[in-house]
Amino acid sequence: MKLLWLYAHPEPRSLNGHLRTRGIAAATALGHAVVQSDLYAMGWNPVVSRADHPDGDGRFRAADASHAAFRAGRLPVDVAAEQEKLLGADAVVVQFPLWWYGPPAILKGWFDRVLVKGLGYGTGSRYGAGALAGKRALTVVTAGARESSLAPRGIHGSLDQILWPLLHGTYFYTGMAPLRPLLVGSADRLTEAEAEAAADALADRLRGLGTERPLAFRAEASGDYDERLRLRHDIAPGELGLEAHLGGST
Amino acid sequence: MKLLWLYAHPEPRSLNGHLRTRGIAAATALGHAVVQSDLYAMGWNPVVSRADHPDGDGRFRAADASHAAFRAGRLPVDVAAEQEKLLGADAVVVQFPLWWYGPPAILKGWFDRVLVKGLGYGTGSRYGAGALAGKRALTVVTAGARESSLAPRGIHGSLDQILWPLLHGTYFYTGMAPLRPLLVGSADRLTEAEAEAAADALADRLRGLGTERPLAFRAEASGDYDERLRLRHDIAPGELGLEAHLGGST
Numbered sequence: 001m002k003l004l005w006l007y008a009h010p011e012p013r014s015l016n017g018h019l020r021t022r023g024i025a026a027a028t029a030l031g032h033a034v035v036q037s038d039l040y041a042m043g044w045n046p047v048v049s050r051a052d053h054p055d056g057d058g059r060f061r062a063a064d065a066s067h068a069a070f071r072a073g074r075l076p077v078d079v080a081a082e083q084e085k086l087l088g089a090d091a092v093v094v095q096f097p098l099w100w101y102g103p104p105a106i107l108k109g110w111f112d113r114v115l116v117k118g119l120g121y122g123t124g125s126r127y128g129a130g131a132l133a134g135k136r137a138l139t140v141v142t143a144g145a146r147e148s149s150l151a152p153r154g155i156h157g158s159l160d161q162i163l164w165p166l167l168h169g170t171y172f173y174t175g176m177a178p179l180r181p182l183l184v185g186s187a188d189r190l191t192e193a194e195a196e197a198a199a200d201a202l203a204d205r206l207r208g209l210g211t212e213r214p215l216a217f218r219a220e221a222s223g224d225y226d227e228r229l230r231l232r233h234d235i236a237p238g239e240l241g242l243e244a245h246l247g248g249s250t
Numbered sequence: 251m252k253l254l255w256l257y258a259h260p261e262p263r264s265l266n267g268h269l270r271t272r273g274i275a276a277a278t279a280l281g282h283a284v285v286q287s288d289l290y291a292m293g294w295n296p297v298v299s300r301a302d303h304p305d306g307d308g309r310f311r312a313a314d315a316s317h318a319a320f321r322a323g324r325l326p327v328d329v330a331a332e333q334e335k336l337l338g339a340d341a342v343v344v345q346f347p348l349w350w351y352g353p354p355a356i357l358k359g360w361f362d363r364v365l366v367k368g369l370g371y372g373t374g375s376r377y378g379a380g381a382l383a384g385k386r387a388l389t390v391v392t393a394g395a396r397e398s399s400l401a402p403r404g405i406h407g408s409l410d411q412i413l414w415p416l417l418h419g420t421y422f423y424t425g426m427a428p429l430r431p432l433l434v435g436s437a438d439r440l441t442e443a444e445a446e447a448a449a450d451a452l453a454d455r456l457r458g459l460g461t462e463r464p465l466a467f468r469a470e471a472s473g474d475y476d477e478r479l480r481l482r483h484d485i486a487p488g489e490l491g492l493e494a495h496l497g498g499s500t
Contacts (some may be wrong), residue, residue: 010299011310045292046296046355049260060261063394063438100370101363101419102352105296109355120350127405151478152490155377155470155477159412161492164411169351188313220405229399229406240402241491242411 001210003027004089005036007097008107009018015187016097016142019199023093023140026203027246035085039106045078046109052076066116075116081112091209094166095140101162111170120174127168128219128248130175137171138209139163139181140150140202147185157181160215164242168217177214179205219247251460253277254339255286258346258357265437266347266392269449273343273390276453285335289356295328296359302326316366318395325366336382341459342426344416345390347437351412361420369480370424377418378469378498379424387421388459389431390452391412397435409433410465418467427464429455468498 005024009016024034037044052075053065075083086092096103115121123131141163145156152158159169159181171178182205183234184190184198205212218224224235224247236244255274255339259266274284287294302325303315319325325333336342346353365371373381391413395406398461409431410417421428432455434440434448455462468474474485486494 010312013309014311040297040299046359047290048349048354049290059263061264062260098465100296100358100365101415102358104298105355105359105362108352108358109296111350112355115350146479153481153494154479155481155495156477157418157492157495161411162415162419164407164414165351167413169406225405227296229396229404230401231403231405239491240493241489242407243490244403245405245407 001032001089001090003032003034003209004085004092005034006039006092006107006110007036007217008110010040010116015184015190015195015198018195019142019202020095020142021182022199023030023095023202023206026199027093027206027209030206031204032206032209033115035089037085037110042078044106044110046112047107048109048112052113053081063117063122065119067122070116076113079113079116082110083116086114086135089135091136091138093138093140093206098141098143098162101156105164110231111166112237115170115174120170125175126173126220128172128175128217128236129221130173132176135176136209136214137167137176137177138179138205139166140184140205141181142184142187143174145185145187147183150183150185161242167215168242168245172215172217179209179212179214200210216246216248218245222248224248251282252338253282253459254282254335254342255284256289256342256344256357256360257286258289258354258360260290265434265440265445265448266345268445269390269392269434269452270345272449273452273456276449276458277343277459280456282456282459285339287332287335287360289360292328294356294360295354295437296362296482297391298359298362302329302363313367313372317368317372320366320368326363329363329366332360333366333369336364336385339385341386341388343388343390343456346392348391348393348412351406353416361416365420365424370420375425376423376470378422378425378467379471380423383425384461385426386429386464387417387426388429388455388486389416390432390434390455392434392437394438395435397433400433400435409494418492418495422465422467428467429459429464466496466498468495472498474498 050060167178417428
């Protein structure tokens with residue numbers, strides 16, 4: 001498969017840097033072709049702004065401006081290059097340290113700028129369908145917290161709950177199949193042996209990248225949601241948590 | 251009260267710009283003193299990087315480097331200025347459009363850079379306590395989606411679920427009292443009358459800013475979590491959703 005490895009950490013000599021090196025080596029050994037976006041090394045600009053659309057002069061509407069530029073082939077060069085990498089990939093590995101329970105700003109802004117209207121949304125289909133359908137997304141996250149606390153009923157919430165905006169609101173929204181994220185907890189306190197075990201766990205996940213079963217979110221077109229886009233009464237009746245949105249077919 | 255109005259939208263001539271203007275006018279009329287951080291207008295740099303810490307030359311550890319700089323009074327001038335605004339405020343209003351189910355990168359990076367170790371975390375207390383205890387946080391969010399779909403059992407998740415990393419993982423983590431967020435849905439399709447109604451709703455919330463009851467997350471020190479930092483078996487028994495973390499005293 002062709003992989004895009006999207007990576008957001010400021011220090012190559014870090015646990016994340018080590019996992020990235022080991023992960024890309026493992027993916028390559030498995031026969032995958034890996035293209036990388038190392039956002040810090042690229043000096044990626046994460047800020048959606050009018051500067052991306054020098055033609056406009058009236059009120060700046062980010063969605064409309066990016067949609068028009070996308071259709072006209074006039075997006076900024078850096079954005080177009082990332083879209084090309086993404087569209088050419090069969091799977092995306094998204095690797096980052098958890099900062100304030102989300103991706104670092106430089107990575108959030110990759111999604112903000114790259115997934116423009118016409119590609120990421122506004123395509124007429126979403127949540128289980130869309131322009132990125134057929135691609136798989138594996139999230140690799142390091143966190144300072146212990147894994148026991150990043151769990152259902154854990155004080156921080158489970159990683160799936162914390163990353164709902166990414167797993168469901170971004171990957172699944174755009175049609176990608178979200179795989180269960182890989183968590184490396186206690187990241188500031190790992191021994192060398194534990195860091196190697198984490199790299200092995202990543203290699204394991206890469207082995208199953210093309211075959212493992214994605215998170216079974218319910219597709220918008222599944223009929224599980226009513227006309228107000230709420231779960232029908234007979235679907236997961238009475239459940240209010242995010243878990244109610246699982247149970248689709250994969 | 252002293253308010254910090256943290257604002258992240260690229261276009262002043264937008265619904266967000268209108269809500270900001272109306273909101274600050276309402277807050278001022280209520281007798282509050284408002285300080286503003288208009289991140290786009292400031293050209294805020296949202297990227298945590300080694301460039302913030304020119305003294306270091308070895309492996310860059312963002313948490314340790316920012317902690318040392320914070321204690322030594324050697325943080326970058328822009329970061330120190332935002333910390334001063336935050337520490338001087340009794341309440342923070344955080345206003346943004348929902349992009350990919352989270353804050354725009356420029357705002358995510360405000361938290362990444364401003365809430366350094368020693369201020370935001372690593373203080374010895376968190377989740378209901380911490381260096382920002384006593385402050386209140388009101389989130390004002392515009393979203394393209396209809397409000398009915400941004401609800402429990404709504405396809406996008408409820409705003410409280412989507413914003414868990416901000417409400418619980420950032421505000422509550424640092425000791426701030428998270429207020430119920432204000433949602434302005436269907437933001438791209440509002441009539442003028444609807445936009446005025448949204449501004450009125452914001453003014454209402456500002457009237458209750460000092461008195462309304464915050465979201466009742468359970469404090470880490472409440473005894474509701476066990477030694478693995480999971481909810482004790484007798485607390486919200488069997489509940490796996492984020493809602494299980496509500497029920498604390500406020």
